[in-house]
Each structure stands twice: as C-alpha cells, then as structure tokens.
Amino acid sequence: MPVPLPDADTVNLHPPDAAEAQLLAEGLASAVAGREGLLPVQRSLIEALFPAMTGHVVILPDRPEMSPSRLAEVLARRDLAFRSRAVQLMLLCALVRHPLPDDVAENVAAFARELGVEEAMVDVAREFAAGSLDLAARDFRRNGYEGSWNREETTAAVHSTRTLGEAWALDTDDPELAARWAALEHLPSDSLGRKVWEMYQARGFSYPGLPGSAPPLLAQHDWVHVLADYGTTVESEVEVFGFIARANDDMHAFSLLAMVISLFETGYLASGAGLFEASPNHFSSDPRMAVRLSDAMRRGALCHDEATGSDSIDFLRFDWFSVAELTCAEARARFRLAPKSELATEAGSVGPWEPGGISPFQMNAGRQLAAARGAPYDSHGATV
Numbered sequence: 001m002p003v004p005l006p007d008a009d010t011v012n013l014h015p016p017d018a019a020e021a022q023l024l025a026e027g028l029a030s031a032v033a034g035r036e037g038l039l040p041v042q043r044s045l046i047e048a049l050f051p052a053m054t055g056h057v058v059i060l061p062d063r064p065e066m067s068p069s070r071l072a073e074v075l076a077r078r079d080l081a082f083r084s085r086a087v088q089l090m091l092l093c094a095l096v097r098h099p100l101p102d103d104v105a106e107n108v109a110a111f112a113r114e115l116g117v118e119e120a121m122v123d124v125a126r127e128f129a130a131g132s133l134d135l136a137a138r139d140f141r142r143n144g145y146e147g148s149w150n151r152e153e154t155t156a157a158v159h160s161t162r163t164l165g166e167a168w169a170l171d172t173d174d175p176e177l178a179a180r181w182a183a184l185e186h187l188p189s190d191s192l193g194r195k196v197w198e199m200y201q202a203r204g205f206s207y208p209g210l211p212g213s214a215p216p217l218l219a220q221h222d223w224v225h226v227l228a229d230y231g232t233t234v235e236s237e238v239e240v241f242g243f244i245a246r247a248n249d250d251m252h253a254f255s256l257l258a259m260v261i262s263l264f265e266t267g268y269l270a271s272g273a274g275l276f277e278a279s280p281n282h283f284s285s286d287p288r289m290a291v292r293l294s295d296a297m298r299r300g301a302l303c304h305d306e307a308t309g310s311d312s313i314d315f316l317r318f319d320w321f322s323v324a325e326l327t328c329a330e331a332r333a334r335f336r337l338a339p340k341s342e343l344a345t346e347a348g349s350v351g352p353w354e355p356g357g358i359s360p361f362q363m364n365a366g367r368q369l370a371a372a373r374g375a376p377y378d379s380h381g382a383t384v
Contacts, residue, residue, distance in 0.1 A: 003116065039096075041284045124136045157319050164216065192325075202382045224243060230350075
C-alpha cells in the first residue's frame with residue numbers, strides 16, 4: 001500500500017540533509033539497477049545529480065537493494081511534489097539504459113506505487129521495455145507536456161497570427177510572425193533579442209513564419225540557449241531541456257527531458273518536438289554529460305521570476321518578445337539565473353559563442369544563408 005502523504009503539521013519542506021540524500025540515492029539506485037547492477041552511465045548520473053540538486057555527495061553500493069516500502073518510509077514526511085521528483089529521477093536514470101530491461105521498468109513502477117505517485121512516463125518506460133515504441137511515442141504526446149498544451153495560451157505566447165492546431169504545429173507562411181523575429185536585428189547589441197538574432201544568423205536558422213522554420217513552440221527554446229548560455233549542439237540541447245523541464249513545477253514538463261534522452265541517447269523515439277530526429281549515444285559516449293545535465297537541472301530549479309514572484313516558469317510558453325530589449329544581464333537577473341558551476345564548465349558546457357558551441361552542420365548552414373543573401377558570413381564569434 002502507498003505510504004500516506006503527510007498533513008500540513010508533519011510535512012517536511014526543508015532541503016534534504018546528508019543522511020536523507022544518501023538514503024534517497026540508494027533507493028533511486030535500487031529502482032534502476034536491474035539484475036546486473038548499475039550501468040556506468042547510471043552511476044555517473046546519480047553521482048552527479050545529488051551534489052547538484054541537494055548539495056550532498058552520495059556513496060552508491062555496488063548492489064543497491066533498498067525496497068520500495070523502505071524508500072517510502074524514508075520519504076513519509078515528504079509531499080507529493082517531492083516524491084514525484086524522486087520518481088522522475090528514477091525514470092531519468094532508467095531511460096538512459098538501452099535496451100531497457102523489463103525488470104527495471106517494473107521496479108520503477110513499484111517504487112512509484114509505494115510512494116503514491118502517478119507519473120505517465122512510468123507507463124512509457126514500460127512500453128519502451130516491451131518494445132512498443134509506437135505506443136510509447138503516442139503516450140508521450142498524449143500524457144506528457146503536449147497533453148497539457150493549451151491552444152490559445154500557446155498561440156498568444158509565440159505570437160503566431162493563426163491558431164496552432166497542436167503543440168508542435170508548423171507555421172511557415174506567417175509574414176507578420178517572421179517580421180517580428182527579423183526586427184530583433186535592430187535591438188541594442190547587448191540585448192537578449194539581438195543575441196538571439198545573431199545566433200540565428202550564425203547557424204542559418206529560419207525565422208518562425210518562414211519556410212524551413214522550426215515549430216513556433218520549439219523556437220521558444222532558442223531564447224533559453226542565449227539566456228542560460230548554452231550552445232546549439234546536441235549535447236547542449238540536452239542541457240537546455242534539462243533546464244526547461246526543471247524550471248517548470250508542472251510535472252508534465254519532465255517529459256521534455258525524457259524526450260531528449262530518448263532521442264539523443266537511446267533512440268527510443270525516432271523524432272520529437274516537430275523537428276528533432278533521433279541521434280543516439282551522445283550521453284553515454286561522454287561521461288561528463290552527467291555533470292552538465294545535472295547542473296542545468298540545478299539552474300532550472302533555482303529560477304525565480306522576479307516580475308511575477310513565481311518559482312515555476314514555463315519557458316516554452318513565456319512571451320520572450322516582452323523581454324527582448326533587456327540586456328542579457330538584466331534578463332538573467334529577472335529570472336534569478338544562477339551561474340554555471342565550475343564542474344559543468346570543466347565538463348565542457350559552453351555558450352553559443354564559445355568554441356564548441358556550434359556544430360559544423362550549423363556553421364555550414366550559416367555560410368549558405370549569408371551566400372544566398374550576398375553578404376559575408378559572420379559567426380558572431382561562434383566556432384566549431
């Protein structure tokens with residue numbers, strides 16, 4: 001039976017201390033280890049997540065064996081949001097496995113039940129384990145972030161002149177929308193909007209509203225690349241969506257992170273977000289990615305919108321044009337954006353204009369765009 005949620009008098013809303021962090025790490029590892037134990041990619045991820053998210057270093061046993069009921073006892077005074085985040089960390093550490101064993105998917109489900117957490121991505125993990133990839137993809141759309149999508153709210157946020165029929169709908173014939181993006185060129189050189197424009201020019205990206213452009217909702221995340229100082233390679237995309245997912249207190253946002261892991265690590269998803277295509281093994285091929293993703297999630301969790309007083313920010317549904325004229329420093333101050341950790345920087349986390357912050361394909365596309373316009377190519381400092 002699930003351990004009941006605490007009442008207002010007994011709930012623990014304080015950050016975990018070292019002892020609770022250690023027990024939670026052991027429970028998480030027990031949920032995802034499987035019969036053969038933790039994989040190296042899982043171990044590195046857990047060992048990076050806990051210092052980043054709790055401030056405490058954890059020691060993982062070789063064969064973690066905590067039961068679901070024991071972890072539920074440990075978290076008995078924790079509210080549903082805390083327990084849900086714990087289950088999502090289990091899912092994150094399960095979804096980096098390929099193939100995903102049945103016992104791991106079922107074990108995560110058992111921990112979720114004991115904690116009283118209903119998380120739609122648990123069923124998706126089971127479907128991945130069963131090889132039902134088409135069904136899993138449909139459940140991603142129905143029960144994840146897309147399932148919480150609001151047509152009118154999203155259309156207004158992205159400034160499309162027509163109502164978007166679905167979350168990742170294209171809008172490739174919208175001159176008014178394209179003109180709004182093109183006008184970012186004329187903002188001050190140190191403004192957030194101007195830096196987004198420069199990022200598009202350097203990489204040959206098409207403005208929303210023009211043929212070949214990304215879905216307007218997906219284009220929202222391009223502002224986060226500049227705001228949070230992440231490049232535009234696949235590895236940086238993992239950081240950006242980890243940041244976005246953790247900044248949003250709506251638990252549906254976790255599916256955005258699950259999506260990029262399933263695209264760019266395991267290939268469980270063939271495509272996602274209306275534009276991305278699977279490109280596996282970017283995570284496990286570089287153990288440092290665990291540190292980079294963990295730090296991005298930490299930074300997202302610490303965000304606070306000074307203008308609204310909210311600790312929960314949906315950066316994909318935010319009206320970015322309302323802050324386009326702010327300097328990058330002013331925009332980061334508005335969202336109380338924490339700097340990257342030294343560990344993340346040492347692990348290779350780079351910004352859009354640092355070496356490694358652009359892919360060869362993107363730089364070539366930028367050169368082609370400049371040539372088509374009869375203008376010299378300007379990478380605005382970006383280098384491969």
